[in-house]
Every structure is written in structure tokens, then in C-alpha cells.
Amino acid sequence: MMIVINTNALLALLFITLIVSILSSLFFLIKKITPKYARIHIYFVALPALVACLGLIFSQKNVEVGVWRSDVLSWLMAGFVLVIGLVIQRYCIRYLAGDKSYKKYFTLFTFTTTFAALAWLTADMRIMVVCWGITLLGLTLLIRLTNAWQVTRIAAKVTAKLFLLSWVALLLGVLWIGILTGEWHYSTALDETHLSIISSWGQFGVNLLIVLAVMIPAAQWPFQRWLIESVAAPTPVSAIMHAGIVNAGGIMLTKFSPIFSGDIAAIILLFFASVSVLLGAGISLIHVDYKRLLVGSTIGQMGFMLIQCALGAYVPAIIHLILHGLFKATLFLRSGSAVRHFSVPSRANERMSYVWIVSGRILAIVIGLGFWLSAPEEGYRLVSGLILAWSLSVSWTQLVAFGEGRLGRVVGLTVLIVVGGVYFLVHHYFADALYTMTLHSAQPPTIIVILVALILLLGSLISTWVAHNRSTVAFSILYMWIVRLGDAKAETVERHPNYLKTYLSKGGR
Known part of the structure; x- marks a missing residue:
């Protein structure tokens, strides 16, 4: 009991x-x-x-x-x-x-x-707005705390402007709901009786404001600049940003799920989030700076989380943001020892590695299709199946196909199975707990789901083609564009923190 x-x-x-x-x-x-x-x-x-x-x-x-x-x-x-x-x-x-x-x-x-x-x-939505505003203010001050360094001052300024825009959008959305319904608690203001008071255009306006409010903290295109500039902040600040702040969009959309369902605003969010997934993946694959690589990863992961919310999959989105937060905080806190080593297979092993790669991709496609067909009526399953297949394919290639000899492949396969098992158990536990909540979700039109899937597939095909045609002009243009997209502005980059010279010259006072 x-x-x-x-x-x-x-x-x-x-x-x-x-x-x-x-x-x-x-x-x-x-x-x-x-x-x-x-x-x-x-x-x-x-x-x-x-x-x-x-x-x-x-x-x-x-x-x-x-x-x-x-x-x-x-x-x-x-x-x-x-x-x-x-x-x-x-x-x-x-x-x-x-x-x-x-x-x-x-x-x-x-x-x-x-x-x-x-x-x-x-x-109470009003208390939420106030508390979230203080949270954004606290994060901005954390970025700016090393105010003797011009780089962090500029980064904090960029962050503050975008955070203010996000917070004002959230404030206006909440005020709109509260004034029209006369209620401020989620449970009453967003029930069917009170939502019927708000016209369809009113709901669309509120949803657009909520979309803007969640896209900026999640660093979605075209608002990713603040997260890129903030890499100059100390590693613990970056950890709290990537683990506990940027993923707040999934929680907000879950809280506002009764009003944020089956609306054109959800389609708009799907488009921007899908583009962000592709751009984030490109940044994380091309940039060599460790923190900037993690920034690209976060942009892509948050894009996928918002896609889940837009498709009505709020429980998977919550599970995703928790696991991503724990994983990304771990990566940042161990960034000092994270030196990546790559080994290129010898020519003698290239054919064998190719066989393993093809086997892994076939297995990934089968599992992805199985995941989708287990509940094809749920729109998010198609996109989740694609992401699952892609993730499994990449993991298989790195852990198994490029493993050093038979023992290396056995170890890689064991790691893959263990990680998959842990994920399944954690996912199952959280899903059972979260499904006790009453969430409102409407499945978007099938054509929209297919369009999102096509965008992700097209991006994957383009990246694969470009990777195999590195001597082409298209590769050079795409490469330089992503490098420029993931680079901070010149005024927020400094080879050496010059403020430390002054600080040390004064005896550290």
C-alpha cells in the first residue's frame, strides 16, 4: 500500500x-x-x-x-x-x-x-509568469557575472533582449487568456467551458504568443543566436542553461495543452522546429569547439522536443527533456576531460565495416517502422520512428561498425543493448507516472505529419549526398554557411580573456 x-x-x-x-x-x-x-x-x-x-x-x-x-x-x-x-x-x-x-x-x-x-x-498562470521572468533574469545575470569581460557583457545583452521578448509574449498570452475567461488557474481557465468563450482567432493569437515564448528559450531558428553567444559563460552556467532552462518550452506547452491543440500555430511551430533540428545537427557535426558542438546538439534536441509537443505527444516530450537535461548537464560538467578520438578503419577493414553499416541501417529501418506501426494512428509516431531509426543507425555505426575487431564490436553491441534497455525502463516508468495526468491533445492533419517527415528525410538525404561529394561547390557552400551560422559574432569572441591581465596585474583584487 x-x-x-x-x-x-x-x-x-x-x-x-x-x-x-x-x-x-x-x-x-x-x-x-x-x-x-x-x-x-x-x-x-x-x-x-x-x-x-x-x-x-x-x-x-x-x-x-x-x-x-x-x-x-x-x-x-x-x-x-x-x-x-x-x-x-x-x-x-x-x-x-x-x-x-x-x-x-x-x-x-x-x-x-x-x-x-x-x-x-x-x-496560477500569473505566478508562473512572474517566477519564469525571475528565472530568465537570473540566467542573464549569471551570464553577465564576469562583467569585466566584454565578451560576456555583449552575450548577456543579446540574451536579455531575446529573453525580454519571450517573457513579454508569455505575459501577453496569459493576460489574454485571463481577461477573456476571468480565471487565472490552468484547471479552470483552460477547461472546455471557458475555452469556448475565446474565439478561434483569439486562440490562434494566444498560441502564436506561446509559440514565440517557447521558441526563444529553446534557441530555435531564427532565435538561436543567444545560445551561441553565451558559450563564453562559465561551464556551470552553460550546464544550467542546457539542462534546466532551454527545455522549459516542453513544460509550457504541456501546461497550455488544452488551448494549444489542432491550431495553425502548431503547424508554424512544426516548421520552425523541423528546420532547427536540421540546423542543430549540422552545427554539431561541423564545429570542432566542444561547447559549440553541444550548443548545436541542444538546438536540434529542443527542436525535436517541440515537434513532439506540436504533434500532441506531451508525455514523450517531457521524458525527452528530462533525459536530455541529465545527459547534457553531464556532458558540460565533464567537458574538461572530453577529448574526442576518432579512428579511421584501415583499407583491409573498410569492406567489413561497410557490411556492418548496411546491416545496422537495415536493422534501424525495421525498428523504426515497427515503432510507427505499433500505433500508426498517433501522428507523432511517424516522426519519432524516423528519429529512432536515425539515432540507432548512428549509434550502430560508431559503436559496432567501427569497432576495433571482433571484441570491439561485441563491446559496442553490448553497450548499445544496455543503453537501450535503460532507456526503455526509464521511459516506461515516467510514461506510467505521467499518463495519470489529464492532457488535451489533438492530432494534426496527416499531411502535416508527412510534410515534417519529408523535411527531416530531405535534410538527411542532402547531408548524406554532400558528405559523399566533398569536392563539390555545394559542399563548400553548405559547409561555410553552417560554420557561419554556428559562429558567434566577432565582438563576442576573444582568444584570451584580456580582463584577466588587468585582474592579475592588480594582485587578483
């Missing part, structure tokens, strides 16, 4: 621990407090993360307590953000040691993750 803890008590305990962690971060700013206090502060930060995890497991679900809501999604996202923040702050104890703004980083990290968690835990 599942133990259920009183939701009021859990929420009260969560708010108390959040206040304690914020007060601890402010106490850390006192000049007399030594940097060693960071190790104590981590324990205070761990408390709300622990309470959120308890709430996910033991709280009553699908109930509202005042302006707060207790359901699987709310507790899951609050716990996810707080745990990610805890891990990153623990990492910062040594990584940022000696930084001039050492204490301020911990304070801003605490504020940013706290309000991000509250944004997804509230049942």
Missing part, C-alpha cells in the same frame, strides 16, 4: 526549505563569510530537492492547494530543476574556486533554480 503524506505539509516544508536555502545564499554574500561556507550551503540547497522528491513519490496527486498544484508533472519538474541545481552548485565548489564573483554564483544559482521550480509548481 502506497504511503500518502499530507500535501499541505509537503508544500509547507518545501517552501520553508526553499526560504532557508535562499537565506543561506544571501548570508554567503557577507564579506566576513569565507568561501568555505559553500560546502555548508550545499546542504541547505539539498533540502528542497529532497522534499520535492518526496512530494513526487508520496504526495496526493491532481489536487490544488491554494495557488499551488500537486501532480506528477509539477513535482517531477520542481524536483528535476532543484536536483540539477544542487549537482551544479556542488560542482562549482572547486570549479569556480578563486573566481572574483565566487559567492555571487551560488546566490544566483539558488535564486534561479528556486523560482524555476516554483514556476512549474504553481497552479
Whole structure:
């Protein structure tokens, strides 16, 4: 029998621990407090993360307590953000040691993750807008914290302008819904009775504002510039961006799913997200800078997540953003030791490798088709099947086809099976939990799904053709265009942080 803890008590305990962690971060700013206090502060930060995890497991679900809501999604996202923040702050104890703004980083990290968690835990759209605005402000200040460096100042300025546009769009969308329906809670403002008050054109306008609000933090084309410029920020800041901020679009669209369904705005989002998937993949394949490579990967992954939302697959989108957040945070936090090694097969093994590559692609196509045909009535299954087949093909090529000898291929195949099994178990667990929520989704027209699939297939075919025709003019043009697309502006690139010269010349003061 599942133990259920009183939701009021859990929420009260969560708010108390959040206040304690914020007060601890402010106490850390006192000049007399030594940097060693960071190790104590981590324990205070761990408390709300622990309470959120308890709430996910033991709280009553699908109930509202005042302006707060207790359901699987709310507790899951609050716990996810707080745990990610805890891990990153623990990492910062040594990584940022000696930084001039050492204490301020911990304070801003605490504020940013706290309000991000509250944004997804509230049942009131107005509180969500305010908390999300503070979250974006905190992230901008984190980027700008090294204000003696011109590069980060410019990057923060670009980020602030786009974030302000995103936040204003979200604010206008929420005000539009609230004024027309007279309600501010998701559960009442977005029910069938109140949505019937809003005209079709009104819903289209609200949805366009929501699309704009989610595309900018997700760094979707043509708003990817802020994420590219922000690579100059310290690695922990990049980790919190890619793990807990850029994927917020999936949560927002899930929250607004009753109104965001079967609309032309969803088709618009599908188009921009599909283009972003292709551009993100191109950037991650061409650029050699590690952080910029991860930026391209994030743009593509967030594009796929928004495609899932636009197709009504909100639960898979939530699972995707959680797994992506954990994976991308890990990559950033280990970026110092991430030196990539590639081995080119010898001519004697080229034919054997080719056989393995073809075998892997056939297997990938069969599995992708099987995934789609298991539920062909669900539009997102076709696109997900394509992505699954492509991912499996790439993984098979890297782990199995290019494995060193028979033993290398056996090891690669074992890794592939283990990773697939872990993903299946995690996906199954989260899916069972999240499907307890009531989500509204409408399948888009079949022609739209097919169009998205064709865009992705066309991009894949073009990249394959170009890769095999590297001496052509088309390859040169495409290569240079993607290089330019993924490069930051000249004023946000500096070979050496010149501000450090001044800082060190003054004795580090």
C-alpha cells in the first residue's frame, strides 16, 4: 500500500526549505563569510530537492492547494530543476574556486533554480509568469557575472533582449487568456467551458504568443543566436542553461495543452522546429569547439522536443527533456576531460565495416517502422520512428561498425543493448507516472505529419549526398554557411580573456 503524506505539509516544508536555502545564499554574500561556507550551503540547497522528491513519490496527486498544484508533472519538474541545481552548485565548489564573483554564483544559482521550480509548481498562470521572468533574469545575470569581460557583457545583452521578448509574449498570452475567461488557474481557465468563450482567432493569437515564448528559450531558428553567444559563460552556467532552462518550452506547452491543440500555430511551430533540428545537427557535426558542438546538439534536441509537443505527444516530450537535461548537464560538467578520438578503419577493414553499416541501417529501418506501426494512428509516431531509426543507425555505426575487431564490436553491441534497455525502463516508468495526468491533445492533419517527415528525410538525404561529394561547390557552400551560422559574432569572441591581465596585474583584487 502506497504511503500518502499530507500535501499541505509537503508544500509547507518545501517552501520553508526553499526560504532557508535562499537565506543561506544571501548570508554567503557577507564579506566576513569565507568561501568555505559553500560546502555548508550545499546542504541547505539539498533540502528542497529532497522534499520535492518526496512530494513526487508520496504526495496526493491532481489536487490544488491554494495557488499551488500537486501532480506528477509539477513535482517531477520542481524536483528535476532543484536536483540539477544542487549537482551544479556542488560542482562549482572547486570549479569556480578563486573566481572574483565566487559567492555571487551560488546566490544566483539558488535564486534561479528556486523560482524555476516554483514556476512549474504553481497552479496560477500569473505566478508562473512572474517566477519564469525571475528565472530568465537570473540566467542573464549569471551570464553577465564576469562583467569585466566584454565578451560576456555583449552575450548577456543579446540574451536579455531575446529573453525580454519571450517573457513579454508569455505575459501577453496569459493576460489574454485571463481577461477573456476571468480565471487565472490552468484547471479552470483552460477547461472546455471557458475555452469556448475565446474565439478561434483569439486562440490562434494566444498560441502564436506561446509559440514565440517557447521558441526563444529553446534557441530555435531564427532565435538561436543567444545560445551561441553565451558559450563564453562559465561551464556551470552553460550546464544550467542546457539542462534546466532551454527545455522549459516542453513544460509550457504541456501546461497550455488544452488551448494549444489542432491550431495553425502548431503547424508554424512544426516548421520552425523541423528546420532547427536540421540546423542543430549540422552545427554539431561541423564545429570542432566542444561547447559549440553541444550548443548545436541542444538546438536540434529542443527542436525535436517541440515537434513532439506540436504533434500532441506531451508525455514523450517531457521524458525527452528530462533525459536530455541529465545527459547534457553531464556532458558540460565533464567537458574538461572530453577529448574526442576518432579512428579511421584501415583499407583491409573498410569492406567489413561497410557490411556492418548496411546491416545496422537495415536493422534501424525495421525498428523504426515497427515503432510507427505499433500505433500508426498517433501522428507523432511517424516522426519519432524516423528519429529512432536515425539515432540507432548512428549509434550502430560508431559503436559496432567501427569497432576495433571482433571484441570491439561485441563491446559496442553490448553497450548499445544496455543503453537501450535503460532507456526503455526509464521511459516506461515516467510514461506510467505521467499518463495519470489529464492532457488535451489533438492530432494534426496527416499531411502535416508527412510534410515534417519529408523535411527531416530531405535534410538527411542532402547531408548524406554532400558528405559523399566533398569536392563539390555545394559542399563548400553548405559547409561555410553552417560554420557561419554556428559562429558567434566577432565582438563576442576573444582568444584570451584580456580582463584577466588587468585582474592579475592588480594582485587578483
